[in-house]
Amino acid sequence: MPLAKLRILTDRMSGAERRFSLRTLVALSSLPLFGVVAAFGLAPDTNTLDLAPATITEAIALPTLAGASAVGxxxxxxxxxxxxxxxxxxxxxxxxxxxxxxxxxxxxxxxxxxxxxxxxxxxxxxxxxxxxxxxxxxxxxxxxxxxxxxxxxxxxxxxSDLLETRVVMRSGLILTSLYGATDSAGIPDKIADQMAETFSTSLDFREDLRRGDTFSVIYTVNYRNGEPIAAGKLLAAEFVNAGKSYRAVLFRDPFGREDYYTPEGESLKKGFLRSPLEFSRVTSSFSNSRKHPVFGFHRAHTGVDFGAPTGTRVKATGDATVVFAGRKGGYGNLVILRHSNGYETYYAHLSAFASGIRSGRSVGRGEVIAYVGSTGASTGPHLHYEVRIAGRPQNPMTIKLPGSPPLAAAQRARFLQETASWSDKLALLRGTNLAALD
CATH class of the missing domain: 3.10.450.350 (Nuclear Transport Factor 2; Chain: A,)
Structure with missing residues (x-):
């Protein structure tokens, strides 16, 4: 028989033997007390044609399965x-x-x-x-x-439920809107609202937002038995708008009051919010002469109109007392707030008032007082917002907003010590595209 055919026959027999050995191994592996182990290794450039196949059989003890005797x-x-x-x-x-x-x-x-x-x-x-x-x-x-x-x-x-609070760090990139970016980054709306309000005295999110702006946030999430149940509070944030960085860190003073400051200790809380709506667009500016969309003649427009869907929340722009909440001529449903510094603010064309809003009621800065509508002399849903000082209307978009008292010198060292870690974490997040870092 030619040598080539002999080698082919030998290879086939060896293959058959290996297949038989494999079936034998499978059968033996089902025995409860014995197992079979086969192993081989080849060094580089080894001539396998001169090697005779070998099978090694060894008895081994199988480990006892954990919990095998327990009731499942x-x-x-x-x-x-x-x-x-x-x-x-x-x-x-x-x-x-x-x-x-x-x-x-x-x-x-x-x-x-x-x-x-x-x-x-x-x-x-x-x-x-x-x-x-x-x-x-x-x-x-x-x-x-x-x-x-x-x-x-x-x-x-x-x-008893296991309750815990975890700190979450996330960052994002603005492509279309703040809410679109925070949704993409998995940031809860509650935290997005807190971020927007915290920076509202430095940034106008209706006009200043730019494609390519970035942000980073550090916040808490409350868990019950390992499952998230609610977003907590914003601890620190950075927003980079048109290349300029704005930062905020949360600080609790010895009396338990919490406010946001720059990492250098400057208060971010102003006496007034720039806008009573979280997100909207200006549809009509403050003007000494404007053609009225309903009556058709020119007259002064004593406030700013913010276009927004019916039902959008309207917030008090500062701490105040409600002096009027009802219907008034072309204003439609109207809320008038009187502030301690002599300012008055008007919120008109409302669809409804928030629960408990009535004359004499005290409200806080950022508290929801009503909802956008189209009552009175209005052609569509929007909020007419006025700021008056000593009874005279002022441009809400350009008026200088009163500030909050600065951080007391005695608290500054404590503030810098307690907030340094948040500043370091914001630096870690800056310039990254982190989706989440828990």
């Missing part, structure tokens, strides 16, 4: 859906109807049956044979309720 349990979880009853939610957890009826007859379960809320978790623990061991109900206004099997019945107990 199974966990199932579901979210309460809109329109659910407690019975329908339990049914999705594969609990049989008889067990559901026994659960619903338990006092604690029966009491909460009408109070289930969409979005809350419900968890079931069962034994290997399907027997229900416990049910855990997540509640929004109380600790979680756990119902455990006890003999032929059930007992209920409140479960």
């Amino acid at each position: 349990t199974f966990e199932r979880e579901s979210l309460i859906q809109s329109g659910d009853t407690l019975a329908s939610a339990l049914s999705r957890l594969k609990i049989d109807d008889l067990e559901i009826q026994r659960l619903l007859n338990a006092d604690a379960v029966r009491q909460m049956a009408s109070g289930i809320r969409a979005g809350k978790r419900i968890q079931a623990t069962t034994a290997q044979d399907g027997q229900l061991l416990s049910i855990r109900f997540e509640r929004s206004d109380a600790p979680a309720l756990t119902v455990r099997r006890q003999g032929d019945g059930y007992v209920a107990e409140e479960t």
Whole structure:
């Protein structure tokens, strides 16, 4: 027989032998007390044609599987859906109807049956044979309720929730709008609102925002049992607008008051917000002579019109007392606030007033007092906003805003020490495209 054919036949036999050995290994590996190990290695440039295949068999002891002797349990979880009853939610957890009826007859379960809320978790623990061991109900206004099997019945107990606060750092890039960028970066709207308000005395987010602007934020998130439940507060932020950097850090003074400052200790809180709306556009500016869109003749426009959808929140631009809240001629629904420095602010064409807004009521800077509408002499939804000093209208966009008292010298050293870490973290985030750093 030619040498070439002999080699081919030998290779085929060797392959068949290897396949047989592999099947043998698979079969032996199923034995509980023995295993088979085969290994081979080749050095570079080794001539494999001169090597005879070899199989090595060795008995080894298999480790005992952890928990093999323990009774197994199974966990199932579901979210309460809109329109659910407690019975329908339990049914999705594969609990049989008889067990559901026994659960619903338990006092604690029966009491909460009408109070289930969409979005809350419900968890079931069962034994290997399907027997229900416990049910855990997540509640929004109380600790979680756990119902455990006890003999032929059930007992209920409140479960202490593990509450914690985590610090989150994120950064983003402005492409279209602030909210679009914060959404893309996974930043909660509450934190975006706090950032916009914090920088509102330095930046006009309606006019100053530029494509390519960047921002970084450090904030807290509250967790319950490892799950995020609510955004907390803004701890520090940086906004780079047209190449200029604006920074803010949160500081709590010895009396428990919290305010935002620059890293150098200058207060960012002014006496007034520049705008009563978070985001909007100016549709009509302050003017000594403007053609009225409804009446058609020229007259002074004593305020600024901000275009915004009906229902947009209107905020008090400074601490004040409500001196009027009602309907007044062409203003439509109107709120007038009187501030301690002699300023008055007007908010007109409102669709509705916020709860509790009435004459004599004190309101704080940034508090929601009403909602944008189109009442009175108006051609569409917008807010007419006026600032008056000693009864004379002033341009809200150019008037010098009164400032807040500076940080006391005695607190400056403490401020610099406590806020230095936030400044360092903002420096770490600057110039990066971090999506999240928890």
